[in-house]
Amino acid sequence: MALEAIRYSRGSLQILDQLLLPQQSRYEAVGSVQQAWEAIRAMKVRGAPAIALVGCLSLAVELQAGAGGPGPAALVAFVRDKLSVLVSARPTAVNMARAARSLADAAAREAEKEGATEAAVRERVICHAEDMLDQDLRDNQRIGDLGAHHLLERAAPGGGKVTVLTHCNTGALATAGYGTALGVIRSLHKLNRLEHAFCTETRPYNQGARLTAFELVFEQIPATLIADSMAAVAMARKGVSAVIVGADRVVANGDTANKVGTYQLAIVAKHHGVPFYVAAPSSSCDLGLQTGRDIVIEERPGHELTEINGVRIAAPGIGVWNPAFDVTPHELITGGIITERGVFTPEELRAALSATIPSGGG
Ligand code: MRU
Numbered sequence: 001m002a003l004e005a006i007r008y009s010r011g012s013l014q015i016l017d018q019l020l021l022p023q024q025s026r027y028e029a030v031g032s033v034q035q036a037w038e039a040i041r042a043m044k045v046r047g048a049p050a051i052a053l054v055g056c057l058s059l060a061v062e063l064q065a066g067a068g069g070p071g072p073a074a075l076v077a078f079v080r081d082k083l084s085v086l087v088s089a090r091p092t093a094v095n096m097a098r099a100a101r102s103l104a105d106a107a108a109r110e111a112e113k114e115g116a117t118e119a120a121v122r123e124r125v126i127c128h129a130e131d132m133l134d135q136d137l138r139d140n141q142r143i144g145d146l147g148a149h150h151l152l153e154r155a156a157p158g159g160g161k162v163t164v165l166t167h168c169n170t171g172a173l174a175t176a177g178y179g180t181a182l183g184v185i186r187s188l189h190k191l192n193r194l195e196h197a198f199c200t201e202t203r204p205y206n207q208g209a210r211l212t213a214f215e216l217v218f219e220q221i222p223a224t225l226i227a228d229s230m231a232a233v234a235m236a237r238k239g240v241s242a243v244i245v246g247a248d249r250v251v252a253n254g255d256t257a258n259k260v261g262t263y264q265l266a267i268v269a270k271h272h273g274v275p276f277y278v279a280a281p282s283s284s285c286d287l288g289l290q291t292g293r294d295i296v297i298e299e300r301p302g303h304e305l306t307e308i309n310g311v312r313i314a315a316p317g318i319g320v321w322n323p324a325f326d327v328t329p330h331e332l333i334t335g336g337i338i339t340e341r342g343v344f345t346p347e348e349l350r351a352a353l354s355a356t357i358p359s360g361g362g
Helices: 033-041 048-064 072-087 095-112 118-155 181-190 207-218 228-237 262-272 346-353
Strands: 006-009 012-016 027-029 162-166 194-200 223-226 242-245 249-251 256-259 276-279 325-328 336-339 342-344
Touching: 006 048, 006 118, 012 048, 033 048, 033 072, 048 072, 048 095, 048 118, 072 095, 072 118, 095 118, 118 162, 118 181, 118 242, 118 276, 118 336, 118 342, 162 181, 162 228, 181 194, 181 207, 181 242, 181 276, 194 207, 194 228, 207 223, 223 228, 228 262, 242 262, 256 262, 262 276, 262 325, 336 346, 342 346
Parallel strands: 162 194, 162 242, 194 223, 242 276, 276 336
Antiparallel strands: 006 012, 012 027, 249 256, 256 325, 336 342
């Protein structure tokens, strides 16, 4: 049995409510774009690829139920409207914005065909959203395998096992399945070359402690949870071979937005001479932005920091700043950026992807 964040069949979409994990595994039906927006905003579903997939599939479900139209032009306008709502849910990850543009373009192209019909536009958008789900799973399996082999060549060329530290949740729960950074860990484990995985708690919302730890236990991967503040001592004392994290947006110069805390991990890794990798599908890359300074960083409500499961842990009256992400400068990404198309240095990324990635990503 595999962990699934998203359960989809034509006309039906369900998401695993990740706010309830690890105590409860409960799926919730998503029947409309509005419901998807609310679930994404509340972080019932989270992780850059999963956000985009749930957004697009919620539109597919609405279209399957007959929403939009009448006529191809009105349907294209409806699709565009709904997609613009979805893009507003969480601004930092590029995946939803890119998926929205690709779906809107597909709808418009279909509507421009001679003799275009509303039914054909509807079918095109639904199929395109469904293809994204399959593509993400394939990309992740490739990232896992490419990343594992690359890492083993660098960190254990003579054989032997590696120890990896990861942050936030980048696994099956954040994607269509398999995961990105956690996919690399999964592949290393399958090859019997993983000594140990360390996952950080990932304050403030604890995606590491709640979700990554859950996935690692579920997959029976040898792993240990640490608080974020233990990363430096773990690197000093636990023989960490590499740090691997995911990405919400990798821009043209390789600067990478990811869950807050990633930046400090990269600094600590550099200090200890531990290679630092980003694992992300090309759908998380945005060549339209030149540097990380241009990335909009989402700020989340203060209660995510001051409370745990609704219980206040911070002193009443204290001010709170809660940026959900930070940007790791490309020069700290010393291992490379692992994509489904290959492993690149930040400097190589633009040339490697520019033939296929639009330059107006976000
Ligand atoms: O706020 P979240 O939980 O959506 O943040 C998730 C992350 O930052 C992940 O590391 C990133 O989206 C990559 S998921 C494959």
